[in-house]
Amino acid sequence: MKTTYIRLSLAAALLLGIYSCKKGEAASSDLEAYANTDSTAEMVSDSISSVATMKVKDKQFIKTADVNMEVKDVYETTVSIEKSVQELGGFVTHSNLQSNVVSENTYNTSDENAVLVKKYQTENRMQLRVPTERLGELLTLINDKKLFLNSRQINAEDVTSSIKYAKLESKRIEKNSKNISTLKTDKDKLKLDNENMAEGNQQQLANMDVTDNLKYSTVDIYIKEPKIRTAEIAITNTKSIDDKYKFDFLYSAKSAFVEGYYLIQKIFVGLITIWPILLIGATILYFARKRKTVKKHPKTEA
Known part of the structure; x- marks a missing residue:
């Protein structure tokens, strides 16, 4: 074969x-x-x-x-x-x-x-x-x-x-x-x-x-x-169209108000997110003030 x-x-x-x-x-x-x-x-x-x-x-x-x-x-x-x-x-x-x-x-x-x-x-x-x-x-x-x-x-x-x-x-x-x-x-x-x-x-x-x-x-x-x-x-005059829609006060004011509202929400949510840090900071501040108060009392008695 x-x-x-x-x-x-x-x-x-x-x-x-x-x-x-x-x-x-x-x-x-x-x-x-x-x-x-x-x-x-x-x-x-x-x-x-x-x-x-x-x-x-x-x-x-x-x-x-x-x-x-x-x-x-x-x-x-x-x-x-x-x-x-x-x-x-x-x-x-x-x-x-x-x-x-x-x-x-x-x-x-x-x-x-x-x-x-x-x-x-x-x-x-x-x-x-x-x-x-x-x-x-x-x-x-x-x-x-x-x-x-x-x-x-x-x-x-x-x-x-x-x-x-x-x-x-x-x-x-x-x-x-x-x-x-x-x-x-x-x-x-x-x-x-x-x-x-x-x-x-x-x-x-x-x-x-x-x-x-x-x-x-x-x-x-x-x-x-x-x-x-x-x-x-021959083309379209784009500058006149840009000027026509360049700025609208009412629409811009409305957009700014909405964006401000959303900004407040974001800040509030951000504060909620870092609540442990705020709690720790408040605790440290509380004990620091208490310690200062204790130090002031002996001086007053003297």
């Missing part, structure tokens, strides 16, 4: 190892497909940057961009950029639009009404993923929205050697799996097979990350409005 269990466990481990290797080969084949794409030496010049559209034979680049600029309206620009990203086949991974309040004041316009005036400045931090071949188009659309460009960085990281190394690692893991399968079945073999499978999974994950970063470029955008905006919000 025990031997049968060990054989079943070994068979399952070998099947998982073969499955992992095949998955690793699939991820590796994706990298190989990117590495073997026909990319003749080309340098496309546009109004944005040649880095965004750069192609070099036998080279693969992971491209990223970082844009910092001022726009007329942050909200409208955010909606426009999100729409453009979707049309280009990309997606938004982060968008944090917020208004930073510079000052806030309330002005009373009548006994009932008032106006809250807020001065604020709106900004947004966004992160986008767009197909790498459409990166130049997206940067062109973003550039059209600017009032003033503070900074722009475009990076192209050469990962050609990393892709080749990933292929070699996949072959090494596959070879290890074949070598492990020829070993005698024991605990050490199961341990080696499990470690090799885990290493294969890690390599597969790394291959998928590189493939995804080759396919989609990451763009970080920070936009803000150059001037402070104001917002006028």
Whole structure:
């Protein structure tokens, strides 16, 4: 029974190892497909940057961009950029639009009404993923929205050697799996097979990350409005309401009378609570006076 269990466990481990290797080969084949794409030496010049559209034979680049600029309206620009990203086949991974309040004041316009005036400045931090071949188009659309460009960085990281190394690692893991399968079945073999499978999974994950970063470029955008905006919000005049109910003499006098009555009760209850102390004090006072009276009598007789 025990031997049968060990054989079943070994068979399952070998099947998982073969499955992992095949998955690793699939991820590796994706990298190989990117590495073997026909990319003749080309340098496309546009109004944005040649880095965004750069192609070099036998080279693969992971491209990223970082844009910092001022726009007329942050909200409208955010909606426009999100729409453009979707049309280009990309997606938004982060968008944090917020208004930073510079000052806030309330002005009373009548006994009932008032106006809250807020001065604020709106900004947004966004992160986008767009197909790498459409990166130049997206940067062109973003550039059209600017009032003033503070900074722009475009990076192209050469990962050609990393892709080749990933292929070699996949072959090494596959070879290890074949070598492990020829070993005698024991605990050490199961341990080696499990470690090799885990290493294969890690390599597969790394291959998928590189493939995804080759396919989609990451763009970080920070936009803000150059001037402070104001917002006028109609509210209720709370000061007049506070003045209206600030003090009522009759109600306050009644409350004071009731509180005084309860205070007398508390004092009386307190005296009852400490009656032993009062009794002891009265006894001591009685004997002290009696003693003084005894002392005075001899002097009088003398």
